[in-house]
Amino acid sequence: MPIENIQVLLCALRDLCVTTTFYDSINILLLEQSQGKYQYQDFSERGYCGRGNNSHWLIKEKQQNLITPLDSLPREEAMEAFLKEIWEKIPQGITSDEIVTEAKSLLSRHSETDDQVGGICVHGLKAPGARIFGDTPCNTLGAVILDMKELTMHYSVGNPCYKKWNVLKLE
Numbered sequence: 001m002p003i004e005n006i007q008v009l010l011c012a013l014r015d016l017c018v019t020t021t022f023y024d025s026i027n028i029l030l031l032e033q034s035q036g037k038y039q040y041q042d043f044s045e046r047g048y049c050g051r052g053n054n055s056h057w058l059i060k061e062k063q064q065n066l067i068t069p070l071d072s073l074p075r076e077e078a079m080e081a082f083l084k085e086i087w088e089k090i091p092q093g094i095t096s097d098e099i100v101t102e103a104k105s106l107l108s109r110h111s112e113t114d115d116q117v118g119g120i121c122v123h124g125l126k127a128p129g130a131r132i133f134g135d136t137p138c139n140t141l142g143a144v145i146l147d148m149k150e151l152t153m154h155y156s157v158g159n160p161c162y163k164k165w166n167v168l169k170l171e
């Protein structure tokens with residue numbers, strides 16, 4: 001992320017945090033920033049929010065003619081379906097271990113098509129502009145799951161579908 005985008009992001013977060021009532025009531029906030037602008041939506045009441053690196057607000061129309069929606073929207077749909085299912089299982093007592101196991105499976109998910117477009121874990125994806133600028137084939141570099149109840153971080157270095165998952169205590 002270019003440094004000017006990081007500065008815009010930090011300013012946006014600062015602006016949100018200085019509004020006390022906002023700060024007190026927010027648990028899940030999606031903030032989208034691009035080219036010096038930002039927009040956000042509060043998902044606290046719904047309880048979850050999944051995304052796939054695509055714009056919903058700021059540059060959605062610019063992305064329509066690119067491969068971005070074809071690659072990002074299936075990932076967003078998979079994330080949202082996963083989070084909805086987990087959200088609904090919480091009252092039934094799903095454990096942190098069960099959620100982490102299912103999250104690892106989600107993050108290891110491949111596309112059902114040969115071109116890998118829409119897969120979460122990819123091996124040499126050729127979709128110019130979908131995840132990086134240019135046409136260099138993309139590989140998943142790693143995966144991260146933060147378990148905020150157990151204060152642990154589960155991560156893979158490399159493709160999560162076959163690389164070892166490591167655990168780091170956050171305390």
Ligand SMILES: [Zn+2]
Binds near residue numbers: 121160
């Ligand atoms: Zn894989």
